[in-house]
Amino acid sequence: MGKEKKSGKVITLILMMLSLNTIYVLPYLMYTYYAPLQEAMGLLGRDADYGKLLNVYGIANIILYIPGGMIADKFDAKKLLIFSMIGTGALGLWEATWPSYTILMIIHVAWAFTTVLTYWSASIKCINVIAGADEQGSMYGSLEAGRGIVGIILTTIFVGIFTKFSADSSKAMSYVVITCSVVMILVGIAMVFLMPVTNVEGSTNKGLLDSIKAMGQALSRPVTYLLSGMIFGACIAQAGISYLAPYLAKVCGMDQNMTVIFANYNRTICTLIGASIAAFAAKKMGRSSKFMIYAGFGSIVSYILLVLIPGSAVTMFPILVIMVFSTLCYPVFRALYYAVVDELGTQKNVVGSVIGIASILGFLPDTFYTSMCGARLEADPVGGYKFVFITCMAAMALGLICAFISDRKILKYRKTDEYKATIKQADM
Template structure:
């Protein structure tokens, strides 16, 4: 009877994990749709690069200021309610966005998406996964979640590329793409509402302020934050690889969208879990992080110095794939540094929150900056400035991850010597 109960419980948990993967795979496709359909969406909204960047900065700013409050909210309201609301609100905003509203309303929609995908979603999403896994299966569940989530995003993205390609008029294809993504996100809301149970509220920490102060003072936490920042800022600049292919290299919008889907979501499905698995196998996740940043630096340098020649388009696409594979390998590992650096469990939540605020800060400004660069420096010159910034950020990641790898190696070596003595 106990065995049967366990089997049924496992099936329920894995089914809910698939729902989480579905929802988390869909919810970010709407605000980040520009990664795949930058030029068609920009034209449909009638915006220049700067205004288009401002709308995404509104998303990033609202997301940035709600990471920590989201943790507070997730401790007091059940994940079921928060997740269901997040999916529903994001999907409904997506249907409204498909009407291509005015510029002010476009900014408002992106700001609202920032709240729905962070304040009411991110911490609740992490908590739901942790509660579902239990103490013994954290790595297994988070790794599996990342893989399924990447698969969902990949399949959904290839589907919308196919939908987009079926229409002779680009805006019609884009509209039905937005309908599909909005419907998929709302579906996750209903699945969550009907198949998840209400979680119990947690006891609020009595030492929250002390944890926050200790977090800000810790150089180890700052190292994690800078590593996340370097990777995420480079990934944000990566959203401009698609218009680079269409505007500068002469690749068709449909072909560029296909490849952008592969390097954005296919690499997540493949490289994300692989980075974590390799880190566990070799017994040194910081070393995997360091090597991945080196690969990222090499690809960004090659992209920067690549000639503007159509014959180089396929080589560039290969480099873009390698670049995103390195970034997703880094993403699959960087939050494990909380454990590798032996940051006290009493402040691990505050550490992740702080690293998220600093690390994901590029969403608040980098799109406005990049859009202004492309409007001010027309043609190849503007894109080269962006690629140069990517190389600089990658170099920063190499330096900080190298310092972290050396620190962990020396600490472990001292520990082994003490044990031997």
């Protein structure tokens, strides 16, 4: 591989780490700054209206996943990413003026267009296109690990800004939103000058009819549904992690301050470690699905133990260790499942459509899982947590089955002349 091509991959990877860590901050800002953001928007006492902002964003996302996949297969990913970063940042600067509720609603709907329609499938396809057939897992794993590092840095900056101006919530939130928006716009501008062209031969469709045909191919390909199953499992496992700290506090009796520290560092550090190991293992093993199988087994065993071991002060330490292990397993799936798309020989002009369909199915838990768990916890606090662990175990079992089937199919595909020709062309 030439030095220029290799440096282009590294630059693209860094820019994608920055973009993925900023583009979704603003739509989900209420998750980390609920009260101060509500006050800045002038929505104190209007929790229902406040919540609707995220609801309309989520609904628009679901609608736009599939057309977003078609667009990713029609246009050069670089152009879509540049538009997404600058567009999302510009909308953020508009939000920072704290306009009327109607305008805030319009901004959130517009964010769905810039973060999903033109960004989500294009961002995944970008890595798919620049990575060789033998480095898909290591590239996606490195992306996820790098996101962990960049996420820690950016979070520290945003928290520092908020803390400095926290006496005035509106001003503090304005500076946080403006800083994030400016970073996004700068990343978009950097993409213009630094990111190499991501439109390789055969990666895009020429017209609408070709895009429709690509969508039809994606619907008929097993990889679409295998990927959706792996995303579904990891999606529920990710949501389930948010219940680990409350379980330690309410059932095991851990000090509240300690649970806050645990919650903040467990996910961040485990994601960084898990994704880094995944990147190394995928390269070492030669395919991504094999290590996902190991992670799936480990995750299931950890949730079985959490169900069987009664929560108490006496069992707190072993439960803590098991929780850390389970949190290490989930990012392995998130770091590697997109690599399977290429490893199963999916044509580049179909990748976006595969990701769009798989995303709308795989991320369905976002629409119901936390409210379902919340209802169970209200009805039976202790039993509710067991319900969380059981559903996480079942979801990861689905992910494991899909990873296992993918692994068999990858091994079968690698015996074909098509795969051998692809590898030969990559080595040229």
